[in-house]
Amino acid sequence: MVRTIVLIAVAGFLAACATPSSQEGASQDYGQYQDGTDHPAVKMLFGQADDAAQAGNWSAALTYLDQARRIEPRNPYVLYRQAKAYAAAGDSARARQLLERARVFANEDDEMLSYLLYELEFQL
Amino acid sequence: MSGKPTNKPTEEKAASKKSMPKKSVPKKSVPKKSVTDKKTGKPPRKQGTENPGVAKPRRWKATLFGLFSVLLVVFAAWLIYLDAEVRRAFDGKKWALPAKVYARPLALYPGLLLSPEQLQAELQWSDYRQSATADRPGTYQRVGNTWRIYRRGFPFWDGPEPSRIIEVTLRSERVEKVSDQQSAQALVRLEPQYIGGIFPVHNEDRELVRLEDVPPVLVAALIITEDKRFFEHWGISPTGIARAMVANVNAGRMVQGGSTLTQQLVKNFFLTNERSLSRKVQEAFMSLLLELHYDKEEILEAYINEVYLGQSGRRSIHGFGLASRFYFGKPLRELDNAEIATLVGLVKGASFYNPRRNPQRSKDRRDLILGLMAENQVITEAESLRAKRSPLLTASPKRAGQREYPAFLELAKQQLQQDYRLQDLQSEGLRIFTTLDPWVQSAVESSAEAHLSSIETRAPRLKGKLETAAVITSVDGGEIRALLGGRDASFFGFNRALNAKRAVGSLAKPAVYLAALRSGNYHWGTLVDDSPVTVEGQDGSLWQPKNYDKKSHGMLPMQETLQRSLNQATARLGMTVGLEKVVDELVRLGIRDDLTPYPSLLLGAMSLSPFEMTQMYQTIASEGFLMPLRTIDAVTTAEGDMLSSYAIRGQQVYDPVTMEWLTSGLKAVVREGTARRLNDLPQPLAGKTGTSDEQRDAWYAGFDNRHLGVIWVGMDDNTPMPFTGSSGALPIWQESFRRMGTEPLAPSRSLIEIPVNPQGQLLEDGCSGKVYAFPASWQAQDRIACESGVQSIGKGIRSWFERLF
Numbered sequence: 027m028v029r030t031i032v033l034i035a036v037a038g039f040l041a042a043c044a045t046p047s048s049q050e051g052a053s054q055d056y057g058q059y060q061d062g063t064d065h066p067a068v069k070m071l072f073g074q075a076d077d078a079a080q081a082g083n084w085s086a087a088l089t090y091l092d093q094a095r096r097i098e099p100r101n102p103y104v105l106y107r108q109a110k111a112y113a114a115a116g117d118s119a120r121a122r123q124l125l126e127r128a129r130v131f132a133n134e135d136d137e138m139l140s141y142l143l144y145e146l147e148f149q150l
Numbered sequence: 151m152s153g154k155p156t157n158k159p160t161e162e163k164a165a166s167k168k169s170m171p172k173k174s175v176p177k178k179s180v181p182k183k184s185v186t187d188k189k190t191g192k193p194p195r196k197q198g199t200e201n202p203g204v205a206k207p208r209r210w211k212a213t214l215f216g217l218f219s220v221l222l223v224v225f226a227a228w229l230i231y232l233d234a235e236v237r238r239a240f241d242g243k244k245w246a247l248p249a250k251v252y253a254r255p256l257a258l259y260p261g262l263l264l265s266p267e268q269l270q271a272e273l274q275w276s277d278y279r280q281s282a283t284a285d286r287p288g289t290y291q292r293v294g295n296t297w298r299i300y301r302r303g304f305p306f307w308d309g310p311e312p313s314r315i316i317e318v319t320l321r322s323e324r325v326e327k328v329s330d331q332q333s334a335q336a337l338v339r340l341e342p343q344y345i346g347g348i349f350p351v352h353n354e355d356r357e358l359v360r361l362e363d364v365p366p367v368l369v370a371a372l373i374i375t376e377d378k379r380f381f382e383h384w385g386i387s388p389t390g391i392a393r394a395m396v397a398n399v400n401a402g403r404m405v406q407g408g409s410t411l412t413q414q415l416v417k418n419f420f421l422t423n424e425r426s427l428s429r430k431v432q433e434a435f436m437s438l439l440l441e442l443h444y445d446k447e448e449i450l451e452a453y454i455n456e457v458y459l460g461q462s463g464r465r466s467i468h469g470f471g472l473a474s475r476f477y478f479g480k481p482l483r484e485l486d487n488a489e490i491a492t493l494v495g496l497v498k499g500a501s502f503y504n505p506r507r508n509p510q511r512s513k514d515r516r517d518l519i520l521g522l523m524a525e526n527q528v529i530t531e532a533e534s535l536r537a538k539r540s541p542l543l544t545a546s547p548k549r550a551g552q553r554e555y556p557a558f559l560e561l562a563k564q565q566l567q568q569d570y571r572l573q574d575l576q577s578e579g580l581r582i583f584t585t586l587d588p589w590v591q592s593a594v595e596s597s598a599e600a601h602l603s604s605i606e607t608r609a610p611r612l613k614g615k616l617e618t619a620a621v622i623t624s625v626d627g628g629e630i631r632a633l634l635g636g637r638d639a640s641f642f643g644f645n646r647a648l649n650a651k652r653a654v655g656s657l658a659k660p661a662v663y664l665a666a667l668r669s670g671n672y673h674w675g676t677l678v679d680d681s682p683v684t685v686e687g688q689d690g691s692l693w694q695p696k697n698y699d700k701k702s703h704g705m706l707p708m709q710e711t712l713q714r715s716l717n718q719a720t721a722r723l724g725m726t727v728g729l730e731k732v733v734d735e736l737v738r739l740g741i742r743d744d745l746t747p748y749p750s751l752l753l754g755a756m757s758l759s760p761f762e763m764t765q766m767y768q769t770i771a772s773e774g775f776l777m778p779l780r781t782i783d784a785v786t787t788a789e790g791d792m793l794s795s796y797a798i799r800g801q802q803v804y805d806p807v808t809m810e811w812l813t814s815g816l817k818a819v820v821r822e823g824t825a826r827r828l829n830d831l832p833q834p835l836a837g838k839t840g841t842s843d844e845q846r847d848a849w850y851a852g853f854d855n856r857h858l859g860v861i862w863v864g865m866d867d868n869t870p871m872p873f874t875g876s877s878g879a880l881p882i883w884q885e886s887f888r889r890m891g892t893e894p895l896a897p898s899r900s901l902i903e904i905p906v907n908p909q910g911q912l913l914e915d916g917c918s919g920k921v922y923a924f925p926a927s928w929q930a931q932d933r934i935a936c937e938s939g940v941q942s943i944g945k946g947i948r949s950w951f952e953r954l955f
Contacts, residue, residue: 127775
């Protein structure tokens, strides 16, 4: 119980800290993470995925992210975004599965881990 | 010059359409059915006039009038029917356009593992030419480590990209920098290779072009060669027919046809190859109707896309767009005058004038057309002479852009059919973007062939009998990167990777060790007993597995029994842990076949395809993520609109720590076990060899940081072979991964190392003992101090003895 409360607090704090996005509507559903990589190619694909997501084209967003995933296959931020895209497209089962997958690679990233746990517990 | 008989269209073209007999003279065929209809034996349509009237003149006249009226009505109805036919076919789908299947595009970004050999090969396979300037799309130039590539424009899955010049710098087998003419780029794609089509029954393939994309020189050359008055006639050319008749009468046989382009189109479009008079009449009327409804440009465009221009295996090449790629490896726009004339020459007889098979004949025809082009001021005399001097160069039909990948295509087609109707795949011109990596595929194909040939050299009695299959996937995404369905990679037939169910032998053993590790009673240093074992089956039969060396090896650490693939130890371990537990692990790893829990299952006495084994090892390699192995990335319409795209999906079915733990055992197999011949590749790697009973099957399944590969070698009739998994299949994996580029496995994130003494007892850190991997959470209460050597028998060992059957 205590863990949960701490978690909510941490997650809330993180959400508040997250860079406000210029793409209000779409990004709210889509995830607050605008970074999560230093890789220029992955960043570029994140941008393309965001554009597709904003246009409501979740399938294309997922495929862009999948190309990012091929470049950094074990980057939990990529999987996190894919999970959010599945969720926004209405497929919460798959979204959960990818969040679980992201967790596998989020081991040393406490911030990411708390995000994932929060999503798994309360969002999906 | 229009009087030159050789320039006239002949009837040969259509006759060559279906089968391609080695016919030498194209003009010989004589109309078969012009006088009587053989089936009915009656002369057609003439009864009315041959029945002499015996009645009075008036009745006779009335009858004639009536008959005439009826005929008129019938004729009108027939015309209306023809008209509807013509319009329906022309307005609706003119062609069944096969889906075009593409490999993955090569995505270039800084940091990508990419050898110069690979880049060179990928460019060649995509029909790029090395040139000193790289000043046209489809050319490249290499200066030291820097490659300047004039990439063609291409409609990718997410939209078209124009042609552009890019520069790629490679350093130490990696991409160092990618830039265009202005600035550094994060990511640039080369266009993907065409890897095959999903064809309708007759395997007609074409690449549609619009008239405005066809070089005007080609259009002009086609018209002056095939139908000089095309823009003047109404679909048929009486003068042409008259001239042809005169020529035919003079020659005493059919040497010329009087067909216009419109008639040729109608014949290919609506009618069969039958050459009867009634067909000719119908063809003429349909041509007139076609001209009535459609303008010359539309008809010309249809002709350019319809005409038959060659054969490639099962695939028939239709239209100038595809012919240009097929013969010259470039799009229509890039053709020079000599190449245009060569293609136009094919209209008269695609087999007869085939530039690859009959180069001299093809060149003569080409030069004749070049002469015509100059005479008609399509090109200048000087251009014509220059073109005539150029050699008849064609691109190799075997180059990757024109070969197909039957095994991969079969699987892609199966997976597409989950979302699309076959009919649509065969006719809607869909563009399919797949996961195939031609570089990986080529590595596997050549490695398999080289190894099987070398076995055959050593054992000539095996010549031509050995078969193989292989599946290569990406470790993290389950994308199929290569699929080999048999030794002949170009064969459309039995796909062993998907459909050969073979005994998997020791490839199943990791499931036994996984069950043991997960039971909580075992670790890799636990001693297990490799001594003769007898298990009684439900039917009372006795199962007594033997080791490969026919010996027993006593008590050994569990890791050693896996790395040496000892059957007795594994069988005993499996029976101790429980057969059902092992079956549970197999199912959980992704085996969907019905598994009957016989004891022999422990040693792989079950028949599964290489594809199914890949699924099992995929779950291990990906640290427990069970995902469908997929071939499709995206599907778009012929116009480029996206219909569907696919991304990773799956389920974490194991704790990743457990899978890493299991993998540490598979690493030992490579480091010091049956797969140690891999030690010349970057380490660590993980894998397992497999050999079925009496050596009927040789297997290897293994992975590096990027790819998982499963290789099978055997004979279709299940004959035993004189080699095992490690000498039969492993070398193919080894050579494939060497060519692909190997990336060692990443260090473990969650395992720790603990020394263990020869009795299987855990020692304290820093003691000398064999070090094994353990989960960080391992509860090791009984660790003993370094010196104390043999203390009491550890808990694990004792309980294991207690449970021994």
